[in-house]
Each structure stands twice: as structure tokens, then as C-alpha cells.
Amino acid sequence: MNIRLSKTKYLNGLQCKKLIWYVYNEPDAIPEPDESTQAIFAQGHLVGDYSKKLFPRGMEVDHTKSFEEGLKSTKELILKRVPIFEAALTYRNCYARADILEPVGRDKWNLIEVKSSTDLKDVNYDDIGFQCYVYTGAGLKIDKCYLMCIDNTYIRKGDIDPNKLFKKIDVTDEIKTSYSKTVENNVAYMVKAIEAKTFIEIGIGAHCNDPYNCPLIDHCWSFLPERNVFLLYRNKKLPMNLIQDGILELTEIPEKYKLSEKNQIQVDCEKTGKPHIDAVKIKEFLSTIQYPAYYMDFETCGSVIPMFDKSSPYQQIPFQFSVHVVKEKGVKPEHFSFLADGTKDPRPEFMAKLKEVMGTNGSVIAYNAGFEMDKLKKCAEVLPNYNKWVDSIEERIIDLLQPFRSFAYYNPKQDGSCSLKKVLPVLTGKSYDDMEIGDGGTASAEYCRVTFTDDNKDKEKVRKLLEEYCGLDTMGMVDIIEQLYILK
Ligand code: SF4
Structure with a gap:
């Protein structure tokens, strides 16, 4: 078998010898990446594009024709001494295509690997170590090795500034002192594992x-x-x-x-198939609720590339809320909602509309309330007029997750989870299963699609589904509290 280990396959091999055997011997058994993995890949490409802006003289190796053409084109660019994107070189059984090769002095190069993560991880050493091993083996003089990742302290102001979006971490010492020999040994055992008649049985773990x-x-x-x-x-x-x-x-x-x-x-x-109910703890929790009670839930969106001024990489921006207000215990709730429209920053309108409906007294109930409070505080950082109001909400907030996280109530049908998605069906019979938008990730992705892209013919339908989804979260909380009153 002609084995050519790319960086991805090398990392597969480091993770598990059984996996690397399948990759080469039964590739059809490996499923295609799912939607969320593909979204991560797309994010990686976007980050890669921004990183290239830091090297205006940089040239991309053309990998569209053939493997050999990629190698040939790389050799030509190496002679030109320009920054090279995706330089393709081989050494023994290995093949590397690092994100950026930057010329240094007369004959050296810096190796730069670009990631959409916000910090150095152990796997990055393996990744860069592999590229360095191949490039050095192929005859390049590598001066420094860097990880270039996202600086999450960057705050957007106007156009994205790639100089501030990225931070460079020097990993030269770690790579040069310990990784080259390690890579050689690892490649040797991987080749052996791949060439074996069958995979080595590895237990799950x-x-x-x-x-x-x-x-x-x-x-x-x-x-x-x-x-x-x-x-x-x-x-x-x-x-x-x-x-x-x-x-x-x-x-x-x-x-x-x-x-x-x-x-x-x-x-x-x-074993019993029955729920655990600690009536004392549940009663204690319910006694903290003061009416009128405001059941509140947000949906948010975020991106590695900050979407709006005064926002950071990966910052989650609230674009939707649902609030059900129960004026007195047992009274039918009143519903209020907001769903941003248009491409401008939704935060000012979101905060203004929310403040209008939240009143000045009574409990504010959210499920995993830390999430909602964090979003309010982050909004107040850029809209400081809301600081005092956000403090007042914090004084009123009650986390409905608490009785479930403390196991005051637990039903085996929750499958070891206290999420609203598990608790709601168990206590109320309502479910997210039949909803076209039935989880926060889909809500965020669909909102972004119909709001910020041209793929938006179904915008009205999606907005209706978003309203239904967020509304179920808060109405579901009202129902859960009613059930807890019955249990106590
Ligand atoms: S044992 Fe684990 S890591 Fe190895 S192939 Fe199976 S699932 Fe993958």
C-alpha cells in the first residue's frame, strides 16, 4: 500500500490506532462530517482568509489540478521567497501543507499554523510538530514555529483588523526540542498499524x-x-x-x-422507574418566587469574526427574547416577544424592548439564568445606560435549573440530564421533537441565514418558527413551575 500521511491522518493515528486503520483500509465505514463539523470547517476557512491579509505579498499554491502540480507549484514559490499559503511538501511517508510559510532572511522560513481557537492546545504541538518534521525533512530551514489563533480580547471597531484579530504564539522551543524525533517514531508505528491485515482492537475510552x-x-x-x-x-x-x-x-x-x-x-x-421528589427542597425553591413573575429566555448568535462594532470574537449577541408574565399565581400568562430584523446590531433595540416589558418588581425566572444574566451584563458594557437596570434584574433573578441541578426533582426519563429539553417533556408532556427549529444552535444558524445571507426566501417562515421555539421555552417554564406546585 502506498501510504501518504497527511497532518489530519497523522492526528487520527495519534488519537487511535484502530481509527487510522479504518481511514486507510475501510474508508467507506467512516461517515461524512455532520452539519456542525462542516460549520466548523467553514469557520476555519473564513479565519484562514483573514490570516492571509497579514501577508499581502503572499501567494497561494494551486491545489486544484493534481497532487504533483501542488508540489511543483510549491517548489516554484519557494524559489521566489514570498510568503506561501498551503505550501505542499513530502518527506518519506508524509505530506504537509501548513497554512503559511513566511520567508526569513536569505534562506530560512517561519512556519505558521492558523487556528480559529482562542488558545494553544496540546494537539497544536502535534499538528505543528508534524508540519515541521516534513518541511525540515524536505530540506527547508525552519527558523520559528508559530500558532496563530484568535485573540478574544479584540473588540471590533469598523472594518476587521487582522493584526488585532490574531495573536501569535511562539512554539519553536517545544517543537524543535521534542517533536521531530517523536513524529518519526509515531509515523513508524502508524505505518505498521495501517499495513496490518486487520485493526488492533482498542477499547472505548x-x-x-x-x-x-x-x-x-x-x-x-x-x-x-x-x-x-x-x-x-x-x-x-x-x-x-x-x-x-x-x-x-x-x-x-x-x-x-x-x-x-x-x-x-x-x-x-x-431501578424503581419512579421519580425522586424532595418536597421540602421544592417548596423552599417555590417560596422564593414573587409575583408578578417574569419568565425570560434569550436566543443569541455569534461568530469567530465579530459581527458588530463593540463586539469580540465568539461573543454571543442576543437577537430574540420571549417573556411570559404571570401576574399572580395561577393566572393565565401574558406573552411578550422581540425578534430583531435587519443587519444592524440588535442590542440597542433588544435592551430597550426588554426593559419595557420587565416591570420593576417581581421575580425574573430563567432556565440556567447565568446565561441570560451574562448577556445582559455584556450588553450593558456597550450600553452603559442600562447598568443600573441590569443590576436590578440580577437582584430579581431566579434560576429554574436549580431544583433540577440539585436533584430536588429527578425522573429517570431525564437520562441523566437537567436541561430544559429533557425536563420539560418529563414534567409537562410538551416536547421540542416535532419543531422544525427545536434547539438553540439551529435557532442561531437559521436566524443568521435569513438575516445576513441571500439564502432567505423562507425568511417569514423561519421567523415564525423562531417565535414558536423561544415562546415554548418560556411557556414551558411556566408549566414546569405549575407542576412543581402540584408536587410539593
Ligand atoms: S476506539 Fe474510540 S477512538 Fe478508536 S476508533 Fe473506536 S471510537 Fe474511535
Whole structure:
């Protein structure tokens, strides 16, 4: 077999020998990247385009014709001593295409790898170490190695400034002192694993999600029963140990394993099939609610490239709210909502409209309220007139997640999760399942599509679906509180 290890395949091999065997021997078994992975790729391309602006003399290697043409074109550009994007070189079984090669002095080069992340991760050393190994082996003199990633302290003012959008981290010492020999050894074992008649059986474990979610998870994890130990609430380590000891079912965890209080409640509920209800704690929680009660939920959008002035990379900008107001306990709620339109910054209108409906007294109830409070505080940073009002909201806020996160109420149908998406159907029978927009990620993506792109023929329909979705979040909270009153 003619093995040519690219950086991506090398990282596959580092993650798991079984995965690298499949990549070469049974590529059809590996599913196509899903929508969210593709969105991450698209984001990476966008970041790559901005990074190139930092090298106006830079030239791109043409990879559209053939592999050999890419190598040939790279050699020509190397002679020109210009910054090169995606320079393609081979060495032994390996093939590298680093994002940027920058000429230094008469005959040296800086190797720059561009990422859309906001900091250096361990995997970046492997990534850059591999590129450096190949380029050096192919005869280039590498001076410095850099990771160029997103500086999330950058605040947009006018056009995007690539000089401020990126930060460069020098990883030369780490790469040159420890990575070249390591890469050589790793490549050797990978080649052996790939050439083997069959894959090496590797058990499932933390490596299946580290540093990336392995595309073969569905395949390798399929032996687990439906009610398996990975449903344990906020517990990643114990399930791995249990699997190694051959314990797969939640109900089969022997007593010798010390469980947290919440995990124990979960296992007990699993065995009885009945919910756990701590009426005292629920009553205590409900006693904190003061009427009128304002049930509040936001939807947000964000991008690695800040969308508006006075916003930062990845900052989540609120574009929609839903508020249900219950004036007195048991009274029918009144609904208020806002959904931004147009391409301008939605924050000023969002804050003005929200302030109009929130009154001055009574509880403000949100699910995972820290999210909503964080968005309000970030808005007040750029709209300081709202500072005092945001403080007053914080004094009134109650987090409806609390009785579920504390396991005052737990139903085995929640599958070890306290999210609103799990709690709502269990307590009220309502569900997000049949909704065309039924989660925050889709809401954000659809809003951005119909608002900021030309792909918006269905804009009115999408806006209606967004209203329905956000409205269900707050009406659902009203219903959950009503159910808690019944339980207490
Ligand atoms: S799912 Fe885990 S065990 Fe299976 S190939 Fe991927 S990393 Fe290896």
C-alpha cells in the first residue's frame, strides 16, 4: 500500500490506532462530517482568509489540478521567497501543507499554523510538530514555529483588523526540542498499524473524544445497552472504569463503587422507574418566587469574526427574547416577544424592548439564568445606560435549573440530564421533537441565514418558527413551575 500521511491522518493515528486503520483500509465505514463539523470547517476557512491579509505579498499554491502540480507549484514559490499559503511538501511517508510559510532572511522560513481557537492546545504541538518534521525533512530551514489563533480580547471597531484579530504564539522551543524525533517514531508505528491485515482492537475510552470526537463512535460504542453507565450525571471518569470492569447497565453498578449523592439518586430511580421528589427542597425553591413573575429566555448568535462594532470574537449577541408574565399565581400568562430584523446590531433595540416589558418588581425566572444574566451584563458594557437596570434584574433573578441541578426533582426519563429539553417533556408532556427549529444552535444558524445571507426566501417562515421555539421555552417554564406546585 502506498501510504501518504497527511497532518489530519497523522492526528487520527495519534488519537487511535484502530481509527487510522479504518481511514486507510475501510474508508467507506467512516461517515461524512455532520452539519456542525462542516460549520466548523467553514469557520476555519473564513479565519484562514483573514490570516492571509497579514501577508499581502503572499501567494497561494494551486491545489486544484493534481497532487504533483501542488508540489511543483510549491517548489516554484519557494524559489521566489514570498510568503506561501498551503505550501505542499513530502518527506518519506508524509505530506504537509501548513497554512503559511513566511520567508526569513536569505534562506530560512517561519512556519505558521492558523487556528480559529482562542488558545494553544496540546494537539497544536502535534499538528505543528508534524508540519515541521516534513518541511525540515524536505530540506527547508525552519527558523520559528508559530500558532496563530484568535485573540478574544479584540473588540471590533469598523472594518476587521487582522493584526488585532490574531495573536501569535511562539512554539519553536517545544517543537524543535521534542517533536521531530517523536513524529518519526509515531509515523513508524502508524505505518505498521495501517499495513496490518486487520485493526488492533482498542477499547472505548476518553480518547474517543480527545482531542476530537472520533467519527467511529457510533460504530465502536454500539455494544452499549440503551440505559448504560454513561448516563451518570456529570461523571465522565467512573463510567470508563465501570466499562473496563464489564459493567454496562446503570442498574448493575455494584455497591462497592462509591457514587455521588446525585448519581445514587439516579441509579435508585433507574431501578424503581419512579421519580425522586424532595418536597421540602421544592417548596423552599417555590417560596422564593414573587409575583408578578417574569419568565425570560434569550436566543443569541455569534461568530469567530465579530459581527458588530463593540463586539469580540465568539461573543454571543442576543437577537430574540420571549417573556411570559404571570401576574399572580395561577393566572393565565401574558406573552411578550422581540425578534430583531435587519443587519444592524440588535442590542440597542433588544435592551430597550426588554426593559419595557420587565416591570420593576417581581421575580425574573430563567432556565440556567447565568446565561441570560451574562448577556445582559455584556450588553450593558456597550450600553452603559442600562447598568443600573441590569443590576436590578440580577437582584430579581431566579434560576429554574436549580431544583433540577440539585436533584430536588429527578425522573429517570431525564437520562441523566437537567436541561430544559429533557425536563420539560418529563414534567409537562410538551416536547421540542416535532419543531422544525427545536434547539438553540439551529435557532442561531437559521436566524443568521435569513438575516445576513441571500439564502432567505423562507425568511417569514423561519421567523415564525423562531417565535414558536423561544415562546415554548418560556411557556414551558411556566408549566414546569405549575407542576412543581402540584408536587410539593
Ligand atoms: S471510537 Fe474510540 S476506539 Fe473506536 S476508533 Fe474511535 S477512538 Fe478508536
